[in-house]
Amino acid sequence: QKINQIVAGIPSSATSDAEKALYLHDYVVKNVTYQKEGDHQTAAGALLDGKAVCAGYADAYLRLLTAVGIEAHTITGDAINAAGQRESHAWTMVVIDGKCLFTDVTWDDPFINGQQDPNYISYEFFNITLEQMNKDHFPDAESKKLLPAKCNHTGYDFYTTKQGTGTGYGIFGSNTTAREAAKYFRYLGVVDGADAFICEFRFDGDGAAWVSENWVEVAKAIGLSGSL
Numbered sequence: 001q002k003i004n005q006i007v008a009g010i011p012s013s014a015t016s017d018a019e020k021a022l023y024l025h026d027y028v029v030k031n032v033t034y035q036k037e038g039d040h041q042t043a044a045g046a047l048l049d050g051k052a053v054c055a056g057y058a059d060a061y062l063r064l065l066t067a068v069g070i071e072a073h074t075i076t077g078d079a080i081n082a083a084g085q086r087e088s089h090a091w092t093m094v095v096i097d098g099k100c101l102f103t104d105v106t107w108d109d110p111f112i113n114g115q116q117d118p119n120y121i122s123y124e125f126f127n128i129t130l131e132q133m134n135k136d137h138f139p140d141a142e143s144k145k146l147l148p149a150k151c152n153h154t155g156y157d158f159y160t161t162k163q164g165t166g167t168g169y170g171i172f173g174s175n176t177t178a179r180e181a182a183k184y185f186r187y188l189g190v191v192d193g194a195d196a197f198i199c200e201f202r203f204d205g206d207g208a209a210w211v212s213e214n215w216v217e218v219a220k221a222i223g224l225s226g227s228l
Helices: 002-008 017-031 043-049 054-067 178-182 207-221
Strands: 071-080 086-096 099-103 137-139 169-172 186-191 194-198 200-203
Touching: 002 043, 002 054, 017 054, 017 086, 043 054, 054 071, 054 086, 086 137, 178 207, 200 207
Parallel strands: 169 200
Antiparallel strands: 071 086, 071 137, 086 099, 186 194
């Protein structure tokens, strides 16, 4: 019942699997606290009590994704924590549009990231590549059997979110304003001496015309004094 309730809260505008996965990721991060209390190893502890360890976070995310028809698998093994120590851990493999992606909802939690703001959500471990995840996550023998021969997610498309305030992708329409569009842009940092942003978007009409008409205002909205 709780899973059905959560899934029912997905906005009607979130029509793609990528958007649904993002909403469910954010729900788990916002509503689960890392604690070893009660049924902390399962989705029940995470979703009903709001308390879990990595296994509970991963189980909750798995069940939520499955409920909306997104293929997902829990990956278990070891990971190197913030203290540089190797410990048992669990995370998630997600398949969206045939792409093999990896998410660690536990490590995207504000508590794990040392953030005091309860509304803070990290996307550092949301839908990243196998190569990126393998830098500090090491699947065990059983989980390796779940991994495809080749994970074809490059990390350079709209599923990936990194540092910044935007999500890195959006669904725009003919009535979308430049200010609304700007909230999707993700700041990448300084590249070749200039501020770099990224945003890939899907559009319900003539996207090229929208960009041509609105790009100057979008540039202003994301804080650029020059061109976009």
